[in-house]
Structure formats: C-alpha cells, structure tokens
Amino acid sequence: MTRALILDDSEIDILRLRKFCRKAGLDFDIDAAQTIDQMRDLLDGAEYDIVFIDYHLGFDTGLDALAVVQAHPDQVSALPIMVTSVTDHSTAIEAMRSGCADYIVKEELTVSALQKSVASALERRIVLAMTSEAQVMASTLKASVERFVRSCGPETRELIGGLLAGIARLKTDEIDGDLRMRLTMVERGCLDIVTLCDDIATLTLGFQDERLVLSRLQ
Template sequence: MQPVILNILSVDDDEIDRLRLRKLCRKAGMEAEFFEAANLDEMRQQLDKEQYDLVFLDHNLGMDTGLDALKLLLTHEEQVQAVPIMLTSVTSYQTAVKAMRRGCADYIVKEELSVDALIKSIASAIERRALYGQLSSARASEKELKRIFQRFIVGCGPDLRLLLSRTLAGVRVVKSQTRQDDVVPPSVLADVSMLERSCRDLVAFMDDLDSVIEDTRAVTARATPNLLQ
C-alpha cells in the first residue's frame, strides 16, 4: 500500500523557522511535499499552484499577520480541504484563540514546538476539521428544511388557511343541518366528521410550522451578536 503523501505549505518570514518545521515534520515520520512562502504575495502564488493538506501560518509576517494569511487561505476556492494551523509566540495566545474563532483548526506555540507537539496538533486539527464538516453538513440540511417550511408558509399558508377556514365553516353548516333534518346517512356524517378533523389537524400543523420558524429566527437573532464578537 502506497503511503499518503501530504502537501504542506509553511508561511513564515523566518527561513530558519521554516527549516525547523520541515525537519520536525520529517522526524514525525510524515511523507510530505514541503512548500514555503515568506509573505502573502508568495503565499498567493503557492496557493494558485498546488492544493494543500496542511498550511502552517506564522502569526508574525512582517507588515502582515497570520490572521491576514488565514483569511487568504479560507477564501481561496482551491484550498477548501486545507487544514490551517497557526504558529504563535507565548505572548500571542489571545491571537491564537482569535484565529481559531475565525476558522483556524489549531495552533502551536513556537517555543513549545516539538515532534510530539506537532503530531498532537495535526491529529487534533484534522479531527476538529472533520467534526466541523459533519456539523456544517447537518446544519445545512436543517437550514434547507426550514427554508422549505418557510417558503411553504409564506407562499401557500394564507391561501391554504383561507381554504381550510371555508371548509370548516361548510362542514359546520352540514353538521348543523344534519342534526335538524336527521336525513343524512351515518356513513356520510362520519366522512364529514373526518374531514373536519383533518382540516383542524392541518391548521395545527401550520401553527407548528409557524412556531418552528419563529424559534429559528429568535435563535439566529441571539447567536448573531456572539458571532460578531
């Protein structure tokens, strides 16, 4: 069985740090093609040439930052499968947290960089990315289902409610006349009662859909401020 060869991109303006990362990847037993970029311009060129499995982003990139590099990676159409890992200094912990909130899979403190730390970070990043992928798929399915419900309620709801209201009114008239005349066969009266019950069930179903849509809007409204923080 052929080993899996990973494409790894290191974005770091320090040549010595890039060399150190390459050596640690080899010591970790990784079969990889290693690519390098010292700044965002070189990173853009590399992103256009290859598709990457792992991208290590140094936080300090001269005039730019690792957050700028992260945004460039996440918005590149050909790099949707790339797993970004931020390399930070001890004093950049808050920046690392911010990077993860913006889509970075993990971070490594440079001063603590070792073979073990590298392996743990890569494994954690890949697992986290896989979990996010599953959650995103589930959320997308749920969102599409709620979108269909909303379209139904907005597009068909008013007309259907009017039709159900008229049907229920007609059923009540028929049942009232039946009680007075006593000439309608029991089987027909049973069908009329079933129709009335079905109309009521449909009205209740539409009320439930309205509640689901309103709850979704409320949750989205509460979540939006948190996402902007």
Template sequence: MFNAATAIDRTKIGAALTGQTINALLLDDSKFDRLRIRRMSREAGIPIYMDEAVSLEALKLLLDEESFDVILLDYRLESGDGIEALEIVRAHPVNSQCPAIMVSGVADPDVAVRAMRLGCSDYLAKSDLDAEGLRDAVLRAIEKSALLRDTDRNRAEAARVLVRVMLQEVRNSLQPELAAMVRCIRGLGARADHPKFNLGAGLEDLDARARAMWAMLNQMVDAAPVQAEFRAAKRKTWTQ
C-alpha cells in the same frame, strides 16, 4: 489530497490515512526551521506533502495555485507576521476555511488569543515542537475542520428546509385569497350591466382581500431575520 471527512483514530494513524496525502503549506522565513519542520513531518508517521513559502507574497501565490488541507504559519517574519498571514488566508476565496496552525519561537499568550479568534486551530512553540506534537496538531486541526464543515452543511440544509416550508405556507395562504379575488373580479364583470349592480360594495370586497394579502406578505417579511440569524451563526463558525 487528504479526505477530512474520513474518521481518524490517532492510535491507528497508519490505517486511517492509508492511500491519502495531507496537502500542507508551511510559511516560515527561516530555512533552518523549514528543514526542521519538514524533517518532523517525515517522522510523524502520516503522509504529508508540504509546500513552502518564505514570505507573505509567496504565501499569496501558493494559495492562488491550489487548495490545502492544513497551513502552518510562523509568527515572526522578516516582513509582517503570522497574524497578517492568517488574515490573508481567511480572506482567500479558495483557502479561507483551511485549518491553520500558528508556530512561534516565543510563547506569547496575547498572540495565541488573537490567533484563536481568527480561527487558528492551534498555537505551538517551536522550542517544544517534536514529530509527535506536530502530528497531533495537524490531525486535530483537520478533524476540527471536518466537524465545522459538517455543522455548516447541517445549517445549510436546515435553511433550505426552512425556505421550502415558508414557500409552501405562502402558496397555501395566498392561493385561496387569489382565487377569491379572481372570482370577485369575474363577478363584477358579469354584473356590470345589471341595474342593481353595486360597484362600491364589490370594490370594498376587493380592497379587503388585497389588505389581507398585504398583511400576509408583511408576516413573511417579519420571518426574514431567521435567515439573518443563520448567516450570522455561519460567520461565527471559525471563532468557536
């Protein structure tokens, strides 16, 4: 399978892809168009292994069988359309983030906008498509996917660092309070038989320390939206 993390220079494609194969999936119910696109992929100068699906059901089966580096989706299908196919890809547990390219016999700006909003990397008109255009679209899609994965990894690492920092703050803040409460409880037990022992004052001290700890916990809960913002940013990645 093609390693998307490898840097790609489109002017030196052969060198950049030496020993690697792009595992592609093509959804198109037209045999003529499938053969045409397969021929273009051979002429594109990049090593591509292309599986074919002729329907949405066949697409689902192939998505379940393996992971892909790039998926090409015909918009006009006998049953369903490319937008429905793209939604199936995005909902798939394994291939949900696979870069996708919409291919259509008719240039439709509205369809293009919908496809891009669902994270489609490109929208190509079949009438204008040639080997060079297919090659560039595939490489652009894979490069964009690699960049997005790097961004996700950076965000995930930032979240892990944030959690570690928060846990350290919790430990550093609560340890002194817990130690003081333990000392207070031990002191109450040691002075319980003393004639001048003031249980009320000791309980007030414990109550004050417990309230302080409760306030600290509330502050930690207030910090939780930072994690929610991180998750929301991750969900938006495919629409950028």
C-alpha cells in the same frame, strides 16, 4: 497525497518542521515560503490541505498571512496552523479566534505535539463541515416553510373551511351512525390540518424574530 505549506522566515525552522513531519509519519508533499509574497505565489499554484504559519515574519505577522490564506479563493479547504513562541499565548488565542484550526508552540515542538495539532485541525474541519451542512439544511427548511405560508397556507385554509362547512351541513339527524362517524373522522383530520397551518405560521414568525435580533446585533 496531503499537501502542506510552511511559511517561516527562518530556513532552519522550515527544515526543522519538515523533519518533524517525517518523524511523525505525516506523509505530506511540503512546499515552503519565507515571505507572504512567496506564499501568495504558491497559493496561486496549488490547493493546500494544511498551512503552517509562523507568527513572527519580520515586518509582517502570522495574522497577516492568515488573512491572505483565508481570502484566497483556491484555499477554502486549507487548515491554517499558527506556529508561535512560548511567550505568545495571547497570540495563539487571537489566531484561533481569527480562524486558525490549531497552533503549535515552536519551543515545545515534538512529534507527539505535531500529531495532536494536525489531528485537532482535521477534527475542526469535520465539525465546521457538519455545522455548515446543518446551516444549509436549516436555511432550506426556513425557505420552504415561508413559501408554504405565503402560497399554500391561505388556499389550504380556504379549502378546509369549505370542507368543514360541507361536513356540518351533512351531519344531520337523518344520517346513519356509520356515516356520521366517518364525517367526524374527516372533520378531525381537517382540524388537524388547520392546527398544522397555525404551527407553521408561528414558526415563520419565529424566523422573522430571529432575523430581527440578528440585524440588531450586526
């Protein structure tokens, strides 16, 4: 069952959100907290799929609570949804930039709005997971290419150079046409391998340039 956590300093608003979850057909196992400290205790005891965070929390804000959720080692998969007021559009934007999966305007809360928000949050999780997987694959590819250039690249070039020199010595006027054709095919294959090594070396330089640009931006 999907586990959800509601953080709101108003018991009435907690009950209201619970009610809308039931009406929306969201079969959540819901816990609730009214302070960030209470939320911390709950985060320590369970892994949550969705965390609804009210922005106005007395002396604290929803962004403070969001930072706590994001920093918790057991909540890496939790989807934070910020609950704001109708006048807090800039807050909603800031929450999304800070890592919220979506936001809900409290005064505009309806069954449809809640369903759309949860669906949007789940879609965001899928996109982030796909992006993360692509980044891992790209990193693995970079490491493999750089390892090839450092270790196999020079040795491959040396072997190909020796093979091409041997082919050049064999290709004399005395050999028959069939053997000459076969040697030419081998020669072309060797040149293709050399071209591949050059392309890989160029790709590695591109990786180095990319890291240089990123280091300057940081």
